[in-house]
Amino acid sequence: MRLYDYLPSGNGYKVRLLLSQLGIRFTLVEKDIFRGETRTSEFLAVNPNGRIPVLELDDGRRLAESDAILFYLADGTRFLPDDRFARAEVLQWMFFEQYSHEPYVAVARRIRHMERRPVPAELMDRGHQALRVMAGRLADRRFFVADRYSIADIALYAYTHVADEGGFELGPYPAVRAWLARVAAEPAHVPITRRDFP
Amino acid sequence: MRLYDYLPSGNGYKVRLLLSQLGIRFTLVEKDIFRGETRTSEFLAVNPNGRIPVLELDDGRRLAESDAILFYLADGTRFLPDDRFARAEVLQWMFFEQYSHEPYVAVARRIRHMERRPVPAELMDRGHQALRVMAGRLADRRFFVADRYSIADIALYAYTHVADEGGFELGPYPAVRAWLARVAAEPAHVPITRRDFP
Numbered sequence: 001m002r003l004y005d006y007l008p009s010g011n012g013y014k015v016r017l018l019l020s021q022l023g024i025r026f027t028l029v030e031k032d033i034f035r036g037e038t039r040t041s042e043f044l045a046v047n048p049n050g051r052i053p054v055l056e057l058d059d060g061r062r063l064a065e066s067d068a069i070l071f072y073l074a075d076g077t078r079f080l081p082d083d084r085f086a087r088a089e090v091l092q093w094m095f096f097e098q099y100s101h102e103p104y105v106a107v108a109r110r111i112r113h114m115e116r117r118p119v120p121a122e123l124m125d126r127g128h129q130a131l132r133v134m135a136g137r138l139a140d141r142r143f144f145v146a147d148r149y150s151i152a153d154i155a156l157y158a159y160t161h162v163a164d165e166g167g168f169e170l171g172p173y174p175a176v177r178a179w180l181a182r183v184a185a186e187p188a189h190v191p192i193t194r195r196d197f198p
Numbered sequence: 199m200r201l202y203d204y205l206p207s208g209n210g211y212k213v214r215l216l217l218s219q220l221g222i223r224f225t226l227v228e229k230d231i232f233r234g235e236t237r238t239s240e241f242l243a244v245n246p247n248g249r250i251p252v253l254e255l256d257d258g259r260r261l262a263e264s265d266a267i268l269f270y271l272a273d274g275t276r277f278l279p280d281d282r283f284a285r286a287e288v289l290q291w292m293f294f295e296q297y298s299h300e301p302y303v304a305v306a307r308r309i310r311h312m313e314r315r316p317v318p319a320e321l322m323d324r325g326h327q328a329l330r331v332m333a334g335r336l337a338d339r340r341f342f343v344a345d346r347y348s349i350a351d352i353a354l355y356a357y358t359h360v361a362d363e364g365g366f367e368l369g370p371y372p373a374v375r376a377w378l379a380r381v382a383a384e385p386a387h388v389p390i391t392r393r394d395f396p
Contacts, residue, residue: 048331049298063286065293072286088261088270091289095263098297100247136246 001026002056004046006033007193008114010106010158011066012053017154018073021188034114066158067094070151079151086146093144093152097159101130106159108166119167127166131173134160138175142182149186157183162192199224200254202244204231205391206312208304208356209264210251215352216271219386232312264356265292268349277349284344291342291350295357299328304357306364317365325364329371332358336373340380347384355381360390 003019003026005012019026031037031052038050047054047064055069056062063069071091074080081087104127108119134156137144144152161180163170170177183189201217201224203210217224229235229250236248245252245262253267254260261267269289272278279285302325306317332354335342342350359378361368368375381387 048334049294051298057283061283063283063290065290065297068286068289068293071289072282075282075285084270084273085255085259085261087273088266091266091269092261092263095266095293095296096247098293099263099300100249102297103301133246 001058002029003027004029004031004043004052004054004056006031006038006052009033009052010109010162010192011051011102013192014066014151014154014158015053015055015069015073017158017190018070018079018151020190021079021186022073022077023188024073067098067151067155070094070154074151079149079154081146081148081150083146089145090150090152094155096130096133097155100133101127101156102159104130105163105166105168108168109159109162110166112167113165124167127163127168131160131163131168131170131176134179135173135175138179143179149183153179153183158192199256200227201225202227202229202241202250202252202254204229204236204250207231207250208307208360208390209249209300211390212264212349212352212356213251213253213267213271215356215388216268216277216349218388219277219384220271220275221386222271265296265349265353268292268352272349277347277352279344279346279348281344287343288348288350292353294328294331295353298324298331299354300357302328303361303364303366306366307357307360308364310365311363322365325361325366329358329361329366329368329374332377333371333373336377341377347381351377351381356390 001024003015005028007030031043037043038052044050046062049064051064053066053069054062054064063072080090104123108123108127111117111119143149144156160176199222201213203226205228229241235241236250242248244260247262249262251264251267252260252262261270278288302321306321306325309315309317341347342354358374
């Protein structure tokens with residue numbers, strides 16, 4: 001398999017983390033989003049939406065969207081429940097992540113940590129709203145769905161564990177911090193690639 | 199089943215359309231998002247993220263996020279392929295919808311049609327970018343995945359077919375217009391609830 005990716009990306013990290021935990025070897029093709037490498041005509045032929053990550057199978061078929069890639073890779077493994085309702089709950093949390101979490105928690109990190117600009121207050125408010133929803137879910141649960149580690153946890157871990165880089169203080173969310181530690185303690189866990197930006 | 203919904207919502211419409219095509223009867227519980235009815239403590243007990251639609255099963259279990267609800271309802275039916283890769287492709291297009299399409303095409307409709315305010319140019323640009331990606335996919339395909347009507351089409355139809363209400367002219371996208379007509383011609387198709395706003 002071949003993974004088109006940008007190493008500091010949380011969306012890319014989700015896929016790298018699951019591939020590690022599944023023991024799947026892959027070839028990394030780095031595309032620097034800050035140098036426009038995902039907007040070239042060459043890359044737009046790989047993903048017309050101009051985004052990493054993209055997973056390319058050995059037969060050439062390609063899949064975009066980090067959480068769709070997670071679902072594909074996890075299908076039939078211990079990282080995705082078999083039960084129909086539990087699978088839908090996993091998807092609920094992954095759609096929550098992409099719609100109500102990533103556009104604030106990840107975008108704040110990009111603005112503050114990578115572009116060194118101030119983060120608008122409304123964006124921080126929305127990020128805290130997402131963190132409160134997570135804290136509520138985790139108040140009496142070890143993991144997001146079916147009391148076990150799944151791709152729902154991987155999807156939400158990716159940007160939450162580096163939320164401090166976006167200026168989010170996790171002190172008020174002890175249930176979230178305890179869950180982050182549980183995720184990091186899973187076998188074959190790998191860290192995100194951290195980079196210093198100018 | 200019980201569906202918490204707001205009738206002009208495209209996200210809610212996705213679920214109503216699939217329920218109709220599956221022949222499933224349900225009780226509608228209307229929540230007017232413009233009157234704050236999804237932010238009451240009563241509704242936050244139903245969905246802590248404060249959004250419709252929410253599907254409540256007869257045993258009381260609840261599911262949020264329109265595209266997760268679609269996946270749950272379609273699982274095992276003709277509206278979702280069995281093949282593992284095709285299922286992941288369906289999810290790819292649903293995540294595309296929620297991340298790269300809905301925040302522009304649906305939000306422009308809300309701003310222009312419901313709130314009667316001007317839509318920022320950058321938001322329109324992003325919406326056209328999503329429409330171009332759709333047009334490219336549909337250039338040589340009848341439907342988004344596996345050459346058949348699926349929940350990927352339902353997810354993308356919901357806000358695309360009312361994109362004009364957000365100020366998007368679909369003239370430059372003939373492949374998208376032809377696909378809209380194919381979706382509308384599917385058996386048991388039902389229209390979105392249109393409302394006039396002040």
